[in-house]
Amino acid sequence: MEGNPAYQVVDGKIRCVKHVEVLPEKITSVQANAQLNPESQSWILNDLAGKYYEAYIHHPFFNLVPGMAQPNGGCNGDQTCSAKALAANVPFADPGTFDLKMYVYTAGTSFSWKGVTIPITQPRVLVAQNAAQIYVTLVTLLPAGAP
Numbered sequence: 689m690e691g692n693p694a695y696q697v698v699d700g701k702i703r704c705v706k707h708v709e710v711l712p713e714k715i716t717s718v719q720a721n722a723q724l725n726p727e728s729q730s731w732i733l734n735d736l737a738g739k740y741y742e743a744y745i746h747h748p749f750f751n752l753v754p755g756m757a758q759p760n761g762g763c764n765g766d767q768t769c770s771a772k773a774l775a776a777n778v779p780f781a782d783p784g785t786f787d788l789k790m791y792v793y794t795a796g797t798s799f800s801w802k803g804v805t806i807p808i809t810q811p812r813v814l815v816a817q818n819a820a821q822i823y824v825t826l827v828t829l830l831p832a833g834a835p
Contacts, residue, residue, distance in 0.1 A: 711797040711808060712767040718759040720775070720790040722820065724748035728784025736783075740826070746781035753790075769794075783824035790816045 729745055737743040752775040753759055761771030771792070792814040799806045
């Protein structure tokens with residue numbers, strides 16, 4: 689324990705000194721996608737198709753990151769790691785609810801002391817979920833003078 693700043697000798701005994709180590713957990717990759725949920729697909733194929741001839745599912749799945757955007761990021765001075773990506777103008781062609789999922793893959797963390805690297809956490813996958821509601825405006829032609 690000699691020379692370790694986390695310990696000190698008090699009254700001839702080695703004592704632990706309370707301290708905090710901030711270890712960055714680097715992001716290795718980010719993936720995000722949008723998928724039309726099964727209830728919305730069923731509504732398009734069964735309900736909407738019954739009212740509007742040839743209604744069908746156009747594009748039920750999008751790879752947002754990578755695909756429509758590339759993430760960029762890194763770790764800043766206070767060891768906070770982040771990644772950003774903007775997927776603008778996603779060409780949603782189907783009405784309904786799209787399930788959004790984002791996966792963040794990390795490298796895990798390790799601690800280095802006197803040339804020895806000690807793994808602290810294994811690489812991880814973080815998952816976030818949300819939803820986006822896409823609406824449609826349905827237009828019907830009526831004969832002139834119809835109520």
